[in-house]
Amino acid sequence: TIIPLSTPARVTLLIKTELINCRFGPGTVYQSVNKLREGQSLQAVGRNAASTWWYIRDPGNPGDFCWVSATVTEPQGETDPLAVIQLPFVTVTNIKLRVEPNRITVNCDQFPQTVFFEAQVTTNGPALFTWRWEISTGVSSDDDTLIFEEAGTQTINEVYQINAPNEYWVKLHVLTPNERVEQVNFPVSCTQ
Structure with a gap:
């Protein structure tokens, strides 16, 4: 019997404000690694424990991830299934x-x-x-x-x-x- 592997949850996010920061970690205390524009579609693959920040695929750096605030995005689906992501190691x-x-x-x-x-x-x-x-x-x-x-x-x-x-x-x-x-x-x- 083949047991299918579960696919990690993903949720599409829309940016609600003109320009937002995509950060190294979930908070304004982390370095901004990219700027994203209003209307851009993002792919969330995780969240912090409080669901106040989304961990997304960085559209400006393929293969990389960054964090965007939930207050400046609009999820296009249920976010509870998203994995809780650990804080990044600061260097x-x-x-x-x-x-x-x-x-x-x-x-x-x-x-x-x-x-x-x-x-x-x-x-x-x-x-x-x-x-x-x-x-x-x-x-x-x-x-x-x-x-x-x-x-x-x-x-x-x-x-x-x-x-x-x-x-x-x-x-x-x-x-x-x-x-x-x-x-x-x-x-x-x-x-x-």
């Missing part, structure tokens, strides 16, 4: 790391010199961001934490003293929500 999606100054040339008797590390860190949703600075001299900072209440970019920085000429690097080591390392090199030289 650090971009890091812009810089050192100021990015090159030092001074007289050899002008040490120590101070450098400034700055990182602009972007997440695609709310997250607990944990990191540490690692420097080629073997020094590492204590782990530090910052809360991202929504998708976006926040800036972190650190100051460090250089005591001699060398080819240095600094790494921003992201520990959570996803492990990631970004590195910048900066040469320090001196003249007699």
Whole structure:
């Protein structure tokens, strides 16, 4: 006897307002990944537990999915059979790391010199961001934490003293929500 597999529920949605965001997760705290226009037909394949957000096939990115608010769409069928989808795993999606100054040339008797590390860190949703600075001299900072209440970019920085000429690097080591390392090199030289 052949037992037919059940087909996952799908519901067509119509957009009710001029322009809506399709987001990485179910809420305005998540990054917008696409903009959709009024009258466009969407295919919902899931929902959040409260049925306030629909998980849809992203019409602008075939094979991808995103979330739209139930308040800006009109279902063309019963939504209760839609699967409840778990919240997405939020990640650090971009890091812009810089050192100021990015090159030092001074007289050899002008040490120590101070450098400034700055990182602009972007997440695609709310997250607990944990990191540490690692420097080629073997020094590492204590782990530090910052809360991202929504998708976006926040800036972190650190100051460090250089005591001699060398080819240095600094790494921003992201520990959570996803492990990631970004590195910048900066040469320090001196003249007699």
